[in-house]
Amino acid sequence: MNKxxxxxLVAAMLAAPIMADEEFGGIGVTIYQIRDGVxxxxxIPGTPAAETKLQAGDVITAVDGVSxxxxxxEASKSMLRGTVNKPLEITYVSEGETYTATIRRAQIxxxxxxxxxxxx
Numbered sequence: 290m291n292k293x294x295x296x297x298l299v300a301a302m303l304a305a306p307i308m309a310d311e312e313f314g315g316i317g318v319t320i321y322q323i324r325d326g327v328x329x330x331x332x333i334p335g336t337p338a339a340e341t342k343l344q345a346g347d348v349i350t351a352v353d354g355v356s357x358x359x360x361x362x363e364a365s366k367s368m369l370r371g372t373v374n375k376p377l378e379i380t381y382v383s384e385g386e387t388y389t390a391t392i393r394r395a396q397i398x399x400x401x402x403x404x405x406x407x408x409x
Contacts, residue, residue, distance in 0.1 A: 322365055377392060
């Protein structure tokens with residue numbers, strides 16, 4: 290992971306204590322935007338994404354046939370998020386191979402972080 294992305298993730302984690310808990314319909318991945326789509330930083334256990342073969346390091350390139358290439362992170366997040374129980378199809382690249390998966394969104398809750406618990 291390049292230094293700019295690491296710095297952005299650290300800044301987001303440090304800002305988290307002032308943000309409220311967030312709930313949304315989603316698939317259960319932590320992502321960041323790259324040129325060709327969004328890179329999966331983490332697949333959250335117990336979420337719909339964890340029931341697929343999707344793993345950290347994979348790149349989601351399309352949602353419901355619409356490319357994520359060139360998007361900003363907010364546009365990509367809005368395509369992955371939506372109505373709970375509504376399915377979506379993702380296209381992703383894993384270890385050089387392209388796959389598709391249909392995933393049904395679930396209620397995802399992102400909790401605040403306590404700054405004392407955020408490790409450097």
